[in-house]
């Protein structure tokens with residue numbers, strides 16, 4: 553689905569130099585590259601604070617804790633997503649309240665959020681899925697009406713932008729009260745191990761989450777609040793400094809592939825290509841088709857037979873998962889998320905795809921009957 557090795561070869565000299573510098577300094581934890589990278593990413597996103605941590609799941613847990621959310625609170629989440637947000641909400645003793653998704657964009661259906669709010673609702677976690685933004689203007693409007701926090705899970709859409717109705721443009725991850733991301737190797741900005749970060753414009757919140765990620769201390773051995781240990785190590789930060797320079801060109805490379813797919817599949821009767829609303833750009837972390845007429849599994853098997861990889865993100869909606877089934881709250885039937893789990897199929901899309909590779913995939917999909 554991605555070719556990390558080929559991508560590494562392209563930036564090998566820079567990455568190797570960055571790694572060697574860290575090895576020479578032996579400042580493996582909290583070395584200068586970690587802070588430098590955080591400032592560079594903050595500059596790219598145009599947000600005052602980026603607080604690195606160990607992975608995207610920790611980022612969500614620390615963000616929710618930093619906002620002061622407590623056991624018993626309700627947090628709204630989409631029903632069709634990676635499970636990390638649901639998991640941490642439950643680990644913190646809170647209740648995830650599921651909202652169905654818009655079947656066109658795969659993102660939380662902003663129109664349905666308001667109906668799920670109760671007196672216990674404290675926050676909304678939006679997930680910018682597959683590379684494009686949720687309808688943030690509407691979501692921020694509902695949040696401000698009901699005084700709710702908005703946490704943007706931006707693990708999949710770093711670099712995507714949202715255009716508000718007044719034409720102002722913001723990056724995904726800079727619109728809510730706090731955002732989180734993951735630097736898992738295959739993510740839009742990926743390191744060579746685990747990594748994550750939080751971003752916020754709120755200085756007090758930034759200090760709180762920074763403290764939580766550092767055992768609740770600002771000064772060593774002076775623990776002011778209960779925290780945890782969640783660090784982005786220096787080697788990963790040094791690699792991310794290199795890769796951040798390429799983020800826009802990598803996005804452009806994926807967009808080119810997506811554009812070819814869009815054009816090539818226009819006439820295919822079994823499949824629906826990704827829909828991009830005008831308020832968001834798309835960075836194509838995934839290129840996800842909807843396959844009609846219960847043919848998804850057959851198409852996947854057919855592609856596999858031709859040596860073409862494809863993946864189902866995600867094969868079950870959240871309320872169908874054994875771990876969450878009885879713990880989540882729903883206020884209405886979750887139809888679209890369930891339907892999507894039966895019909896979505898993601899094709900390879902990455903920065904190193906050759907014209908030949910694309911042509912082979914396109915040809916195979918188009919021949920499928």
Ligand SMILES: Cc1ncc(COP(=O)(O)O)c(C=O)c1O
Nearest residue numbers: 607608609634636705707734736
């Ligand atoms: C939407 C989303 N949120 C959170 C995460 C968790 O990130 P990590 O694997 O770094 O903990 C992921 C990773 O797959 C993700 O896709």
